[in-house]
Amino acid sequence: MGGSQMEGQNASAGFKSGYVAIVGAPNVGKSTLLNRILREKISITTPKPQTTRNRILGILNEPDCQMIFVDTPGIHSARDSFNRILVETALSTLREVDAVCFLMDASGGDRDINDFIVENLRRLESPIILAINKIDTLQEKSRLLPFMEHCRGLLPFHAIIPICALSGDGVDVLVEEVRGLLPAGPRYFPEDYITDMPERFLAGEIIREKIFHLVHQEVPYAVAVVVEEFTEEPQRNLIRIQAAINVERDSQKAIIIGKQGQMLKEIGKQARKDMEVLLGCRIYLGLFVRVQKDWRKDRRTLTEFGYSPR
Ligand SMILES: Nc1nc2c(ncn2[C@@H]2O[C@H](COP(=O)(O)OP(=O)(O)OP(=O)(O)O)[C@@H](O)[C@H]2O)c(=O)[nH]1
Ligand SMILES: [Mg+2]
Known part of the structure; x- marks a missing residue:
């Protein structure tokens, strides 16, 4: 930059x-x-x-x-x-x-x-x-x-x-x-770009936002979302998304899933709605929760999840 x-x-x-x-x-x-x-x-x-x-x-x-x-x-x-x-x-x-x-x-x-x-x-x-x-x-x-x-x-x-x-x-x-x-300068990005972040990153962020809104206290801070599949099917006007919600402990996993899976269902429902608006097509969204013990303390996992200063 x-x-x-x-x-x-x-x-x-x-x-x-x-x-x-x-x-x-x-x-x-x-x-x-x-x-x-x-x-x-x-x-x-x-x-x-x-x-x-x-x-x-x-x-x-x-x-x-x-x-x-x-x-x-x-x-x-x-x-x-x-x-x-x-x-x-x-x-x-x-x-x-x-x-x-x-x-x-x-x-x-x-x-x-x-x-x-x-x-x-x-x-x-x-x-x-x-x-x-x-x-x-x-x-x-x-x-x-x-x-x-x-x-x-x-x-x-x-x-x-x-x-x-x-x-x-x-x-x-x-x-x-x-x-x-602004100084004199060129158009750095094509005119139809509004962000440098790929759609799969934005999809993961939407899921994280819903977790912040729906799940209270400290749990959202222990969450990292990784979109593991993002497949476009233009002829069906559909994007297929599979995302992993990583948490640090079993107790957090239980909270994210909720009683009879109700919480995870609600997270998915709200996230899918926003994704459909942002991406302008139908979304198939599959969510699963994974325990990645103490990922916030692990340099390697932090980088893998996309958190590094550069
Ligand atoms: N009343 C009011 N609330 C605002 C205004 N701007 C932002 N908010 C609220 O402030 C809260 C934080 O907004 P964010 O945009 O997430 O703040 P941020 O600075 O990006 O926060 P971090 O990413 O955590 O550093 C949200 O609930 C917003 O709706 C404003 O002008 N007035
Ligand atoms: Mg912010």
Whole structure:
């Protein structure tokens, strides 16, 4: 990644392009913002922190520019090696982009985490836009201006923009600011691409999202979904998907399956519905649960499941 290092095609006079990292603490609404900008759901969102685990590109194609937004895992004080990989995925993205969109919760969020992120941003040369998200949740609107004033003192931000990623308020303004920061450059991806992630990855993420929504407490954090079969049958307008839901323990397997298989059935039902919308065809979805003991502690399994900083 990185504008100057990549050789794209069709560089024409006046065309602009660039990579823009979306970073921030967990749960501030980074993935919601990415989906809102693209008007397409490519990154999963849940009410729980540490949902996103990979770097996910969202490509906004316009006649005169290509903006490549990079959704990242939430930055936090990681306590274990798995979470350190997630944080490193986000921090390493910062060094490879043309601009940064730093998201903060309008309520201020976790001060230590934001201080840590600011320290990492301070070393960058690329311009940084601060987006203050979830302004709809502010009880007293009068607190927004003093908060923006406080943020102004943190870093020399290119702009500070209050937004509501959920409703889209302010998001157009944010995109316009980003557009103004793009350097001259080529179209890195074909015009009909909206993400670099393969469909089988997106299918796995949809399953993971349903588990986050349906299964409570810590279990979703112990889940890694691997799509083991993804077969297109265009003449039948069908995609056949087989996915393994990996968990760390037998007790988690029992929770995912549920009484008489009800939970697994519901996960499958909801995931299939979303997949049909995203992929625009009928889906045959087969799910099974597998115990992969302590996979989060095992480097090899982490890489196998697609979790590594690079
Ligand atoms: N009220 C309100 N909720 C929002 C807004 N933006 C996002 N949310 C909610 O905040 C929660 C977290 O959103 P995500 O987009 O998953 O957050 P994230 O920053 O990607 O989280 P991680 O991937 O875990 O780092 C979800 O329940 C969203 O619906 C907003 O503008 N207003
Ligand atoms: Mg996310």
